Amino acid sequence: xxxxxxxxxxxxxxxxxxxxxxxxxxxxxxxxxxxxxxxxxxxxxxxxxxxxxxxxxxxxxxxxxxxxxxxxxxxxxxxxxxxxxxxxxxxxxxxxxxxxxxxxxxxxxx
Numbered sequence: 001x002x003x004x005x006x007x008x009x010x011x012x013x014x015x016x017x018x019x020x021x022x023x024x025x026x027x028x029x030x031x032x033x034x035x036x037x038x039x040x041x042x043x044x045x046x047x048x049x050x051x052x053x054x055x056x057x058x059x060x061x062x063x064x065x066x067x068x069x070x071x072x073x074x075x076x077x078x079x080x081x082x083x084x085x086x087x088x089x090x091x092x093x094x095x096x097x098x099x100x101x102x103x104x105x106x107x108x109x110x
Contacts, residue, residue, distance in 0.1 A: 058084030
């Protein structure tokens with residue numbers, strides 16, 4: 001079993017939560033992901049990833065205040081945990097090691 005199981009989509013969601021910091025809630029996360037990935041992100045896939053990562057301990061969430069603009073519904077804000085940061089650092093290190101180990105000739109195209 002992987003030390004920090006983190007899928008590719010989970011990784012970009014986790015990074016996006018970090019980018020948004022105190023403003024990381026569903027709609028803003030979705031908008032930021034779509035802007036950066038230049039593709040559509042389904043609400044269901046995003047919600048599933050957020051819940052999954054909260055269960056893994058990579059994220060925590062809290063509810064904001066009720067607002068009239070949302071019909072009294074509260075926004076759920078997400079935050080990266082220390083364990084989530086370690087998962088991102090591990091993922092980054094694995095990727096960097098792979099990039100560094102590619103022989104220069106591997107990208108010499110005719």
